[in-house]
Structures are given as C-alpha cells and as structure tokens.
Amino acid sequence: MNTLIVLSGLAVVILLLEIFNFRKGIIPLTVLGLGGAIAATLCPQSFIKTELYNMVHLSNTAQWFTILFIVLTIGIVVMGHDFYKDRATKLSDFISLKIFVLIGAVCMIAFEHFVMFFIGLEILSITLYVLAASNTEKIKSNEAGMKYFLMGSFASGFVLFGIALIYGATASFYIETIAEFSSMPNTPLWLPIGFAMIVIGMLFKIAAFPFHFWAPDVYQGAPLLTTTTMSTLAKVAAIASLFKMSVALQGTMPEIYTQLICVLIVCTMFVGNIVALKQTNIKRLLAYSGISHAGFMMFTLLSIETSANELLYYTTAYATAGIAAFAVVIYATVNKKEELILHFRGLGKRSPLMAVVLSLALLSMAGIPILSGFFAKFFLFKTALSNGYVTLVILGVVNSIISIYYYFKVILTMYTFKNDEHKNIEVSSSLVYPVIAVIFILINIVIGLYPSLILDLI
Amino acid sequence: MNISLLLLIYLVGAIATFAAGKNLARTLAIVISFIGAAFWLAFYGQVQSGVVLTETYTWIDSLNIKLSFLVDGLSYSMLGLCTLLLPIILLTTNQQQFKNAHIIYSLVMLMAFAMCGTFMAIDGFLYYIFWELALIPIFFIGLLWGNDEFKIRKKTMITFFIYTFAGSLFMLIAFVYLYVKVGSFDWNTLKSAALSVREANWIYLAFFLAYAIKIPVFPFHTWQANTYEKSPAIGTMLLSGIMLKMGLYSILRWQLPLTQGVESSIVNTVVVLCIIGIIYASLIALRQNHIKRLLAYSSMAHVGLIAAGAYTNSIDGTQGAIIQMLAHGFVVVGLFYIAEIIHSRYQTYLISEMGGIRQQAVKFSSFFLILTFASIGLPGTFSFIGEFTLLYSLSKVNIWYAVFGGTTIILGAYYMLKMFQHSMLGNVNKNTFADVNTKEFVLLTVLVVVIIGLGIYPDPVYKIISLTPIL
Numbered sequence: 001m002n003t004l005i006v007l008s009g010l011a012v013v014i015l016l017l018e019i020f021n022f023r024k025g026i027i028p029l030t031v032l033g034l035g036g037a038i039a040a041t042l043c044p045q046s047f048i049k050t051e052l053y054n055m056v057h058l059s060n061t062a063q064w065f066t067i068l069f070i071v072l073t074i075g076i077v078v079m080g081h082d083f084y085k086d087r088a089t090k091l092s093d094f095i096s097l098k099i100f101v102l103i104g105a106v107c108m109i110a111f112e113h114f115v116m117f118f119i120g121l122e123i124l125s126i127t128l129y130v131l132a133a134s135n136t137e138k139i140k141s142n143e144a145g146m147k148y149f150l151m152g153s154f155a156s157g158f159v160l161f162g163i164a165l166i167y168g169a170t171a172s173f174y175i176e177t178i179a180e181f182s183s184m185p186n187t188p189l190w191l192p193i194g195f196a197m198i199v200i201g202m203l204f205k206i207a208a209f210p211f212h213f214w215a216p217d218v219y220q221g222a223p224l225l226t227t228t229t230m231s232t233l234a235k236v237a238a239i240a241s242l243f244k245m246s247v248a249l250q251g252t253m254p255e256i257y258t259q260l261i262c263v264l265i266v267c268t269m270f271v272g273n274i275v276a277l278k279q280t281n282i283k284r285l286l287a288y289s290g291i292s293h294a295g296f297m298m299f300t301l302l303s304i305e306t307s308a309n310e311l312l313y314y315t316t317a318y319a320t321a322g323i324a325a326f327a328v329v330i331y332a333t334v335n336k337k338e339e340l341i342l343h344f345r346g347l348g349k350r351s352p353l354m355a356v357v358l359s360l361a362l363l364s365m366a367g368i369p370i371l372s373g374f375f376a377k378f379f380l381f382k383t384a385l386s387n388g389y390v391t392l393v394i395l396g397v398v399n400s401i402i403s404i405y406y407y408f409k410v411i412l413t414m415y416t417f418k419n420d421e422h423k424n425i426e427v428s429s430s431l432v433y434p435v436i437a438v439i440f441i442l443i444n445i446v447i448g449l450y451p452s453l454i455l456d457l458i
Numbered sequence: 459m460n461i462s463l464l465l466l467i468y469l470v471g472a473i474a475t476f477a478a479g480k481n482l483a484r485t486l487a488i489v490i491s492f493i494g495a496a497f498w499l500a501f502y503g504q505v506q507s508g509v510v511l512t513e514t515y516t517w518i519d520s521l522n523i524k525l526s527f528l529v530d531g532l533s534y535s536m537l538g539l540c541t542l543l544l545p546i547i548l549l550t551t552n553q554q555q556f557k558n559a560h561i562i563y564s565l566v567m568l569m570a571f572a573m574c575g576t577f578m579a580i581d582g583f584l585y586y587i588f589w590e591l592a593l594i595p596i597f598f599i600g601l602l603w604g605n606d607e608f609k610i611r612k613k614t615m616i617t618f619f620i621y622t623f624a625g626s627l628f629m630l631i632a633f634v635y636l637y638v639k640v641g642s643f644d645w646n647t648l649k650s651a652a653l654s655v656r657e658a659n660w661i662y663l664a665f666f667l668a669y670a671i672k673i674p675v676f677p678f679h680t681w682q683a684n685t686y687e688k689s690p691a692i693g694t695m696l697l698s699g700i701m702l703k704m705g706l707y708s709i710l711r712w713q714l715p716l717t718q719g720v721e722s723s724i725v726n727t728v729v730v731l732c733i734i735g736i737i738y739a740s741l742i743a744l745r746q747n748h749i750k751r752l753l754a755y756s757s758m759a760h761v762g763l764i765a766a767g768a769y770t771n772s773i774d775g776t777q778g779a780i781i782q783m784l785a786h787g788f789v790v791v792g793l794f795y796i797a798e799i800i801h802s803r804y805q806t807y808l809i810s811e812m813g814g815i816r817q818q819a820v821k822f823s824s825f826f827l828i829l830t831f832a833s834i835g836l837p838g839t840f841s842f843i844g845e846f847t848l849l850y851s852l853s854k855v856n857i858w859y860a861v862f863g864g865t866t867i868i869l870g871a872y873y874m875l876k877m878f879q880h881s882m883l884g885n886v887n888k889n890t891f892a893d894v895n896t897k898e899f900v901l902l903t904v905l906v907v908v909i910i911g912l913g914i915y916p917d918p919v920y921k922i923i924s925l926t927p928i929l
Contacts, residue, residue, distance in 0.1 A: 368594065368623075369587040378583075381631070382521075386638040393631060401624040408619065412612050415602060451518050 001056050002040035003066055003106055006033065011099040018092035027081045030095055034074050034102075041066050054174070055113040061308050062110040064457045065240045068316055069109070071443075072233045073102045075323045075436050076225060082430035083225045083330060094134065100127040101229055105237035109244065114163045114173040117241065121159060121205075125152050128234060132222040144221025151204070151214045159201030165194030166249075179248035187252055195249045196257075202245075205238035206294045207287075209268040216275075219287035224339070227283055228326040231290045232319040239297045243311055247304045261301050262392055268295030269399040276406045282329055282339045285406060286322070289365060292399060293318050299380040299396070303387050309458040310379040313447070316454055317364060317372035320444040325361035327437035328354045334428040341410055343425070346417030350425045355414045357437045362407040364444050367400050372448035379455075461501055461511050462527045464537070465575055467494050472567035476560050483560035484553055487567060491545040494570070498541040505534045506921050512580070522642045528580035531922040535780055536577040536707050539787045540700050544570050547695045549901055550795050562603055562692075565595040569696060576704050582633045582643035585712070586626070589704065593622055596697060600689040614684040621681045622671055629668035632661045636716065649715050658719035665713040666728055672705030673761050675728075676735030686754035687807075691798040694750065698757050699791040703783045706761065709768045710776055725769060729855070732766035733862050735759070740869035744876070749797045749807050752877055753790065756833065759866050760786050766863055767848035775851035780923045781916070782844025785832070785909065789841060792829045792905040796822075799898060800881070803891050809877060814886030819893040823882045825902040830878050832909045834871045840912040 010033035017026050041063055058066065077098055084091050100123055107120025129152065133145020167173060169191035170181040182191060200211065207215035219227045250257070272292030279285040297314055300307035331354055332347055333339045348355040364373035377400065381393045447454050471490035478486045504511065514526040529537065548566065556562050572595070575588030601615045637643055640651045653661065671678045686694050736759045743755035764782045767775040799822065800815070801807055816823040832839040835846075845867065853860035894902065912919060 363594075369590045374587075374590075378630070378634070379521075382634050382638065385631070385634050390635075393634075397627045397631060400627060401620060404620050404623055405616070408616055412601070412616065416608060416612070452520060455518070455520050 001058070001110075002043055003037050003058070003070075004056065004103060004110075006037045006040045007099055007103045007106065010034070010037070011096045011103065014092050014096040014099065023088060023091055026092055026095055027078065030077050030099065031074055034070050034077070034099075038067055038070050041070070055116045056107070056110045057112045058110050061244070061312070061458050064312055065109045065236075065315075066106050068312065068319070069102055069105045069233060069237060072236070072319050072323060073098060075327075075440055076229055076233065079225060079228070079327060079330065079432055079436050082428065082432045083223075085430075094131070097127045097131055097134075098229065100124075101131075101233060105233055108237050108241040111241075112175055114166070114175065114178075117245075118156075118160060118163060121156060121241075124234060124237060125156060125205075128152075128226070128230060131226040131229065132218055134226065135223045138221075140221035141223060142221075144218045147214055147221075148218045155201045155204035155211070157201075158197045158204075162194040162197030162199075162201065165190045165197065169194065175245070175248050182249055182252040191249075192252050192254065192257075195245070195252060198245060199242065202238055202242040203264070206235050206242070206297070207291050208294045208298060209264060209271045209291070212268070212271065212291045212294075215291060216284045216287040219290075220281060220283045224283070224326065224330045224333070227286075228323060228330075231286060231326070232322040235290060235294065236315040236319050239294065239315065240311065243300060243304065243308070246301050247308075250301070250304055258302065261298060262389070265295045265298045265302075265392065266395050268292065268298065269396065273399050273402040273406075277402070279406070280341055282333075282341050282344070282410065285341065285410070286325065286329075289403065289406070290322075292403060293365070295399070296377060296380060296396065299384055299392075302389060302392075303383045307380075307383055309455050310376075310383060312458055313372070313379060313451065313454045314376040316447060317376040317444060320440045320447075321361040321364040321371075321373060324357055324437045324440040324444065325365075327433045327440070328358040328361070331428045331430075331433035331437070332425065335426055341413055344410065344414045346414070346425055347427075348415040349417055351427055354427075354434060354437060357434075357441045358414065359411045360441050361437075361444070362411055364441075364448075366404050366407040370445070370448050372444050372451070375448055375451045379451075459500070460513055461529050461537075462513050462578065464494060464497055464541070465571055465578070467497060468567050468571035468574060472564045472571060475567050476564035478560060480559045483563040484548070484551065487563040488545060488548045490567065491541075491548050491570070495541045495545055498537055501529070501534070502922075505529065505531065517584075523583045524581050524644070525584055526581045526644065527578040528645070529578055531924065532707070532710060532780060533577050535784060535919065535922050536703060537574055539703060539784055540570060540573050540577065543695075543699050543787055543791055546901055546904065547692060547699065547791060549897065550695070550798065551692055556603055556690075558602075562599060565599050566692065566696065569595040569599075569701075573700055573704060577707060580645045582637070582645065582648060582712070584643070585708075586630055586633060589629075589708075590623070590626055592701060592704065593619065593626075596689075596693060596701065599693040599696075600685060603690045604688045604693065605690065606688055611688045614681075614688045618681045618685045621678075625668040625671035625678070628664040632664035635661065645712075645715075649718075651716075653717070653719050655719050655721060658717045659721055659724055662713065662717040662720040662724060665708075665717065669705040669709055669713060669765075670731075672708075673702055673765055674705075674735075674758060675732050675762060675765055676738050677731075679735065679739070679758055682758060683751045683754040686757075687748060687750045691794060691801075695791045695794050698754070698794065699787045702757075702761060703787060706764055706768060706779060706783055709765065710779065714768075714771050725771070729766050729769050729852075729859060732762045732769065733859060735762035736766070736863055736866045737869070740866060740873065743873045744869070746873075747809050749800070749809055749877065749881070750794070752809070752873065753793050753797060756870060756874065757786070757790050759870060760790075760833075763845065763848050763863055763866050766859065767851050770851050770855050772851050772854065774847050774854065777920075777923055778844050778847030778851055781919060782841065782848055784919065785840040785844045785912070788905055788908050789829060789832045789839075792825075792902065792909070793833060795898075795901065795905075796826050796829060799894070809880045812881040813884045814882075815891050816882040817886060818891040821899065822891075822894045825894070825906060826882060827878060828906050828910070829902075830874045832906075832913075834874055835867055838910065838913050840909045840916065842913060843916055 104120045104124025111117040129149040132148050135141035169188045170178045204211040269292050272288045276288035300311040364371035367374045367377045384393050475483050475487050511529040517525045572588050572592035579585035597619050604611045636648050640647050674682050739755045739758035746752035764779045768779040832841050835841040849860045852863050
C-alpha cells in the first residue's frame with residue numbers, strides 16, 4: 001500500500017511541476033520518487049491503516065515483483081529525458097503516464113480484491129493505449145493506439161466477465177476466500193469458466209498464441225519508448241498477475257486445462273520464433289521474440305507451487321535484457337522513419353560499446369551462458385523435467401536453437417559494413433541511452449553470475 | 459596453491475590483453491600463455507605422485523550447484539595440451555597480422571579460460587557453462603578475422619554456431635534430467651544415479667549428439683571443413699588442436715561414466731558410426747585440393763578413430779584415446795602452421811598452385827615431411843603409440859572394427875604423401891619460396907621434438923594417464 005500511495009503522489013506532483021514551469025526537475029524528481037517507492041515497498045510498516053479492507057497486500061512475492069517493476073520504470077523514465085526532447089512541452093504528461101503504468105502494474109500484482117486487480121489492469125491498459133497513440137503526427141502510431149485499444153478493451157471485457165462469474169460462484173472478490181472456496185469439492189461450473197475467461201484476457205496482455213496478433217503491429221507503430229514499456233513492464237506485470245491468480249484458482253480447473261496450457265506454450269514458442277526469422281524491422285523482431293518468451297514464461301504455470309522465484313528470475317532476466325536492447329535500438333535509430341535491422345549495419349564500428357551491449361542483450365534472450373537468460377531457461381527446464389514434461393522441454397530447447405538464428409542475424413548485421421558505411425550511421429548524441437543500456441546489461445550479467453541473488457528472495 | 463588459479467590467470471589475462479591496447483596485446487598474451495604453461499608444469503610432480511587435486515566453492519546454494527574442480531591424470535593431460543599449445547599457437551601470429559589485435563588476443567585468452575574450465579570442472583552445470591562459453595570467442599574469431607568474403611564466412615560461422623549449440627542443449631537436457639533424479643550436479647552423485655536401461659540409452663544418445671557434433675563424428679561433420687577453411691590460422695589451430703578435444707575428453711569424463719547401463723547395441727552403432735567417419739573422411743581427403751580442407755578431413759579421420767577407441771570403454775581404448783588426443787593436438791597444429799607458412803609466401807591454399815618448394819626450402823620441407831609422417835602414425839612418432847593402442851582396443855571388441863579402422867593409416871598415408879608430393883616436390887610453379895626464418899624454425903622444432911621425443915620415450919605421459927581414476 002505504501003508503494004501505491006508514494007507512486008500516486010509522485011504522478012500527481014509530476015503533473016503539477018508542469019504548471020510551475022519546472023520542467024528540468026521532472027526526471028530527477030521522478031527517479032528520486034521511484035527510489036522512495038522502493039524504500040516504501042521494503043518498509044514493512046504501513047503508515048496508513050488500510051488493513052481494514054485488505055484490498056491490497058504486499059506479500060513477499062508481490063514485494064519483489066513490485067521492486068522489479070519500479071527498477072524497470074526507472075530505466076524507462078530516465079531514457080524519457082532525451083527521448084521526449086523535441087516534445088518538451090509534454091514531458092510531464094509522458095512521465096506521469098509512465099508512472100501510472102507502474103501504478104497499474106503494482107495493483108495487478110499486489111491485489112487481494114479482484115476489483116483492485118481490475119482497476120490496476122485498466123490503469124495499465126488505458127495509459128498504454130494513450131502512450132501507443134502518443135505520436136500524433138505519425139499515422140502508424142495512431143493505428144497502433146487504435147488497434148491496441150479495440151483489442152485490449154475486448155480482452156478487458158473477458159477479464160471482467162470472468163471476475164463476475166467467479167463472484168457468482170463464490171460470492172467473494174477476495175482472492176483468499178476464492179482460493180479457499182475453490183479447494184472445496186463440488187464447485188459450480190462457472191468457477192472454472194470464469195477463471196478460463198480471465199486467463200484468456202491475460203494471455204492477450206502477455207501476447208501469447210492465439211491472442212498475439214496485436215503485438216507486432218502495435219509494437220511497430222508505437223513510439224519506441226512505449227514499445228519498451230509494453231514489452232518489458234506490461235508483459236511482466238501481466239504474466240506475474242496471471243501466475244498469482246493461477247496459484248489461487250488453478251485447482252478448480254479440469255485435467256484438460258494443463259494439457260491446453262502445454263499446447264499453448266508450444267504454439268506460442270513456435271509461432272513467435274518462426275515468424276521472427278523473417279522480420280526486417282527490429283521492433284517487429286523483438287515483438288515476436290517477446291511472444292516466444294511469453295511461451296517460456298508460461299512454463300511456470302505448469303508448476304505453480306514451486307515456480308514463483310523462477311518466474312521472478314525469468315522476468316528479471318528478460319526485462320533487463322529487453323531494456324538494454326531497446327536503449328541501443330533508440331540510440332541507433334534516432335531520426336529514422338523506420339527501425340530496420342539494416343540500419344544497424346556497421347554499428348559495431350561506429351559505436352563498439354553499444355554494439356556489444358545489444359549483442360549481450362540478444363545473447364541473453366537466446367539463452368547463452370553466462371548471461372542470466374540462460375539460467376532463466378535452465379530453471380524452467382529443470383522444474384518442467386522434474387514434473388515429467390520431457391517432450392515440452394525438448395520442444396523448448398528446439399525453440400532456443402531456432403531463436404539463435406534471428407538473434408545472431410541482428411548481431412552479425414552490426415558487424416557487417418562496407419568501407420565507410422559505418423560513418424553514415426546517425427546515432428544519438430545523448431549519454432542517457434548508453435548509461436541505461438550498460439547498467440541494465442550489468443544487472444543482467446550480475447544476476448547471471450549470482451543467480452542466488454534473485455532465487456533466494458522468494 | 460590451487461590449480462583453479464590457472465583459470466584466473468587466463469581470465470585476468472583476457473581483461474589485461476584487452477586493456478593493453480593494440481600494440482602490446484600480442485606480447486602480453488604470449489607472456490600470459492607462458493605463465494599458464496609454467497603454472498601447469500608446477501603441478502606435474504603432485505599429479506604424478508597420484509594426488510587428485512580437488513576444490514569446491516559454493517555458488518548457487520538453493521540448487522546445490524557448486525564451483526567444484528577436479529584434476530586427475532585425464533584432466534591434467536588435457537590441461538597440458540591446452541596450456542602448452544597456447545604459447546605455440548600465439549607465437550605463430552605476427553605483430554601486424556590482425557586489425558584490432560587487442561580484441562582477438564583477448565578472445566583467445568577467454569577461450570583458453572573456457573577450455574581449461576571445461577577440462578577441470580567436475581560439477582555438471584559448471585562444466586556445461588564452460589563448454590558453451592568456449593564457443594563464443596571462436597565464433598567471433600572466425601567471423602571477424604577469417605578468410606574469404608564476409609558474407610560467405612558469416613554463413614559458415616553461423617552454421618557452426620547453431621550446429622554446436624543445438625547439440626549442447628541436448629546434453630543440457632540430459633544433465634538436467636539426471637539432476638532432477640539425484641538433486642546434484644556433482645560427478646560422483648550423477649554417476650550413482652539409478653537409471654533404467656531406457657533412460658540410460660536416451661541420456662547416452664543426448665550426450666553423443668553434443669559430442670559427435672563437436673568432434674565431429676559422421677554424419678554430424680558438415681560444419682567442420684568449411685569452418686576450418688574460413689577461420690584464420692589461429693582459430694583453426696585452436697579448434698582442431700584443443701577445442702575438439704573437449705568433445706573427446708567429455709566422452710571419457712562424462713558420457714561413459716554417467717551412462718553405464720546403456721545397451722551394447724547402441725554402443726556398437728556409435729562405434730560403427732565413428733569408423734564410417736574414418737573411411738568417409740579419408741576418402742574425401744583424397745580429393746581435396748585446398749590444403750586446409752584436406753587437413754580438416756584428415757583431422758576428422760583421426761579423431762574418428764580416437765572416438766571409436768574411447769567408446770569401447772576399455773582401458774586400452776581410454777589410454778590410447780588420451781595419448782592420441784595429445785599427439786593429434788601437436789601434429790595438427792604443426793600441419794596447420796605449415797599450411798599457413800605456405801600461404802604467407804604464396805597467398806594460396808590450393809595444392810595445385812604449389813610445387814617444387816623442396817628445392818628452394820629444404821629445412822621447411824623436412825619439417826613438413828616429419829609432421830606428415832607423424833600424422834600418418836609412423837613408428838617412432840607419438841601418434842604411432844596412440845593409434846596402435848586404439849586399434850588394439852578396437853580389435854579386442856571386434857576384429858573387423860580394427861580392420862576398417864586401420865584403413866585410416868593406409869588411406870592417411872596415401873593422401874598425406876600425395877599432398878606432400880604435389881606441394882613440395884616436382885617443378886616450381888611459382889616464385890621463390892624463402893626457407894623458414896628463426897621463429898618458424900624454433901616453433902616447428904619444438905613441435906617436432908615433442909612429437910618424436912614422446913614417441914621414443916612416452917613414459918612422462920603414461921605416468922600421468924595411468925592414474926586416471928576412470929580406468
């Protein structure tokens with residue numbers, strides 16, 4: 001609860017700063033405020049008596065996911081410093097919207113009451129619709145916002161209907177009560193139906209097959225920093241909250257549900273990876289790679305009792321690599337109409353450090369040791385094997401192999417250049433992107449070297 | 459003093475080489491490689507007296523994964539191959555040879571770090587990480603400093619990477635499967651896992667896939683010739699001299715001990731595949747005009763024999779495999795160095811464009827001849843001992859294995875001598891060929907002395923390998 005209060009206050013203050021014409025202070029203050037939010041999350045004592053209603057509760061799991069969200073937001077917000085340079089008059093809007101995304105994400109992971117969850121989901125979604133369409137001059141951005149809004153609100157409808165059905169079955173919005181109820185025998189039929197509808201809505205949010213069609217278009221059209229937010233923060237928040245609900249409700253599902261999840265995992269991985277092979281736009285490529293990663297994250301749904309720390313580890317590895325990769329993409333495609341992979345030709349010569357960071361980020365996503373992406377996949381495979389999903393693990397491995405190809409395509413492009421071609425690359429002169437990229441890739445490597453840092457948290 | 463400090467030497471070496479800048483990188487790398495070799499030598503007495511060096515540090519407690527190292531005779535001889543060949547390989551390069559020299563030498567150091575780690579690690583997970591880590595530097599060495607056009611090179615190297623990586627991932631599944639059964643990655647614990655025959659078979663095959671691609675064993679060899687051809691000389695030497703021994707070493711260290719319950723029909727199939735590879739590679743080598751490709755296929759034939767011997771899982775097979783791994787490492791590095799010297803003089807790798815070199819460079823062609831003989835396995839060279847022991851181990855399993863495996867010597871003699879004949883004898887095709895300079899002379903002498911010296915007096919090696927606890 002502390003976190004939510006700090007964050008909401010921060011978002012309002014940021015909006016006010018615009019009025020007082022104190023634009024310079026927006027980013028430093030936000031970072032400071034987000035640091036405060038981390039402190040508030042770690043502080044066990046709530047300074048407002050909220051226990052009475054119990055709509056939000058920071059369990060251990062929720063606490064660490066919240067901190068992950070805040071860290072990711074810090075990265076995104078800091079990059080906003082230069083990303084919105086030419087639209088400085090709207091800086092406070094953009095930054096406060098980013099914080100609202102974070103507020104939504106925190107609600108989604110820390111909820112005890114389903115209304116709180118839905119409010120969080122809507123805060124997150126609506127701000128993302130706005131952010132996706134925020135580049136009003138570009139038709140693609142408008143298209144992205146529209147598409148995302150239409151399909152996203154449809155998905156939200158599913159979630160809401162699912163919540164209603166669950167309420168119908170259990171007469172409660174409290175997840176603990178629902179969990180208790182669902183462990184009893186002879187639950188009504190609409191309880192699993194309700195849960196299935198929520199799952200459908202959430203699969204849409206994490207862009208899993210067969211609800212993934214929006215992702216590439218929206219990622220491509222939306223401004224780059226919004227794409228970063230969607231592919232890291234929003235995706236992680238959605239899978240984490242789906243996991244949390246699965247812990248409470250998966251017991252009510254019939255046997256076939258697990259098989260269905262298996263099928264969805266396999267399809268998500270294959271669709272994401274195979275379509276990614278042919279992409280020429282880096283945003284679309286990362287979108288499809290994100291789809292395949294959603295498939296890997298869904299492995300944790302098969303072993304909900306033991307997988308919370310593995311999910312935290314996987315999402316941390318994925319999101320830190322994602323932010324580092326996007327920082328380089330923003331850095332290298334400044335002033336470009338489209339973000340083609342071709343534009344990266346010669347980046348290895350033009351700015352070696354950033355090329356190395358992008359290489360490492362992609363290698364982490366591909367799952368090469370000693371980057372944390374490898375350990376993330378390893379932990380998933382280990383748990384899946386101990387639960388007897390041998391075929392699934394083999395298919396996961398096959399997908400890792402496929403993914404190598406397109407990640408390496410990008411890496412190799414950076415080191416390909418003819419004579420003086422690399423001199424023509426226009427890169428951002430800003431220092432912010434390199435700093436963020438390096439910090440996040442370092443986090444990625446450090447948790448790869450010491451996986452216990454994350455694993456022992458939950 | 460702990461032997462794991464060797465890893466630290468190379469790791470610090472990699473960073474220092476990178477930081478040293480373009481001009482100093484090569485010197486620094488060579489100095490560090492000599493330190494590594496000296497460090498390895500310092501342990502000879504201990505290992506020879508039968509001490510098994512072990513070290514364990516905690517890493518990921520919650521999963522019972524440890525940083526544990528073990529150096530016995532097998533590991534020690536492999537480490538020797540790596541540490542001793544490294545200075546030689548580094549010395550073959552020239553100061554001005556590479557653009558961005560600090561990066562390539564730092565990558566070589568990193569590779570040495572990973573390869574030594576592979577030979578030392580006794581925790582399966584740690585071993586796997588080192589195994590994969592060795593792949594990344596060689597990929598970039600081949601990609602950025604290789605021969606031929608970038609586009610073609612890119613295709614070759616990415617095939618190589620994906621191929622090898624794919625194989626390794628199946629090994630990872632095998633490891634994780636075993637881990638889930640026993641709850642630890644420690645070699646001793648993994649070894650004691652109670653496996654049904656079916657499980658043992660699958661795990662055996664998963665390991666085989668990883669190692670067969672790395673070694674390479676027929677029919678998983680398609681990446682090899684292209685990669686050797688396209689890599690720069692230093693990369694080819696690292697690959698053929700040391701890196702493919704990682705696969706052979708792993709058969710002895712990991713695959714055979716962990717899958718003792720495997721059905722003999724599968725073992726036989728694997729041995730037969732290795733022998734097919736020997737004949738197949740020898741026949742292809744006969745038709746090669748590109749000297750590096752020829753050496754690649756000849757290398758494949760030799761390691762096929764090593765793999766076949768190792769897979770018999772007998773004392774002779776194991777000993778022969780270790781000896782032949784060492785011998786092959788030195789011989790193949792020497793041969794690739796010869797190819798590189800010719801290339802530096804003639805700018806060609808094609809045998810048809812060579813000829814008559816002997817008339818102009820007597821010393822050079824004498825070295826070449828000795829190395830050629832060593833490659834064939836002539837008595838008196840170190841390879842002879844290895845090949846003989848390997849063939850003996852095959853004959854004990856099935857005499858026909860030895861008969862067909864033995865073709866490697868006959869066919870090998872044919873294509874190697876043919877290569878020698880066409881490149882060194884006959885009429886002069888091209889301009890003058892300067893004889894070996896001092897550096898080349900010293901390096902080739904060292905290689906030849908090692909090969910012949912150990913061929914006549916193999917005792918120092920035998921003393922170590924007879925202590926291997928696997929035997």
